[in-house]
Amino acid sequence: MKQPVRTNVSDFIKTHMGSQFVIPVYQRNYTWNPEIETARFINDMKGLLEHRTASHFLGIVIYKEAERAAMFREIQIVDGQQRLTTSFIFLLALKNAALKAKEKETAGMIEDYYLYNPDKAKELLNEAGVKDGDLNLTILCDTDEVRSKIAQVIKLMLSEVGINAEVT
Secondary structure (H helix, E strand, C coil), X not given: CCCCEEEEHHXXXXXXXXXXXXXXXXXXXXXXXXXXXXXXXXXXXXXXXXXXXXXXXXXXXXXXXXXXXXXXXXXXXXECHHHHHXXXXXHHHHHHHHHHCCCHHHHHHHHHHHHCCXXXXXXXXXHCCCCCCCEEEEXXXXXXXXXXXXXXXXXXXXXXXXXXXXXX
C-alpha cells in the first residue's frame, strides 16, 4: 500500500502535471468562503506580486498515488483539496485575465504548464501503451444543453490527444 506524501502546493502542482487529481468521496465539498479563505488567498497572491517575493507558503497537500490507475497517473488528495482547487481556479482566472489583456503568450504558458497540456497527455498515453487513435470512448449525456456542451468540449479535448470519443 502506498503511503500518503506531504508536500507544498507549488511543488505538488509542478511535480504532478499530467496527472488526474481525485478528491475522495469522504472529503468535504468545496467550502471556501469568498470573504474569508478566498480573500486571504487573493491577498497572499497580491503580496507576492507587490513584493516580488520568490516564494510563499500556501499550505500543505497530502496525497497518495492510486494503486491501480489505468491510462493516467491518479493522485488522490488526502488533505489540501480546498487550497489546491482554489489554486487552479486562480490560475484559470489569471489565464483569462491575460487573454483579456491580449497577453496570449502568458495565457498559453499558464495553460500549458498548469491547466491543460495535450503533449504531456499524449506522452502519458504512449507510456501506457495507448497509440494515437487506438482508444474509443462513449460519453453518455442526457439532453441538458449545458451538459451537452460540456460533453462536446471533453470530446474535442480527447481528440486533441488521439482518443476517439462519441457523445450519445
